[in-house]
Amino acid sequence: MTSACEKAGILIVDDMEENLIALEAVLGPLDQDLVRARSGEEALKAMLRQDFAVVLLDVLMPGMDGFETAANIKRLDQTKDVPIILLTGTDADSDYAYRGYAIGAADFLTKPFDPWLLRTKVNVFLEVHRKNCQLEARAERLADRVAELERTVEALRKYGAEG
16 A cells, blocks of 8 residues: 555646646656646645645746745645745746745756756655655654553552552
């Protein structure tokens, strides 16, 4: 059985179909759940429905652009820790990277990007997500064990007081 930690979602956000297809082709070999969104609004809805290990987010989109979408993702408690990789075309303004990092993006890539580099970066975030899931599971087991020991100590105190 594959746990949610091992099969993490990757949200890809772009308003152009050909870019979504290209991202799916590049990320397909990672064997993860790829979820598409064609707008910032769709991306936010998807993030509230499902947990993601990483978001690949196009900067230039009609309506809510990538910067506004990223800022909204970082504002929500449920999604604020999800890493965001911003993607933009080669004609990007020089301050795009600065703006992206300022709102909390984890990385910034210019299209066309090297498929191997993108896969490698995404894989790092998938591994971090898996490690965080493992730590959370260990913390839960430890908390259960502490509660069990506290119950045992309390029972021993009662036994000692009665005896």
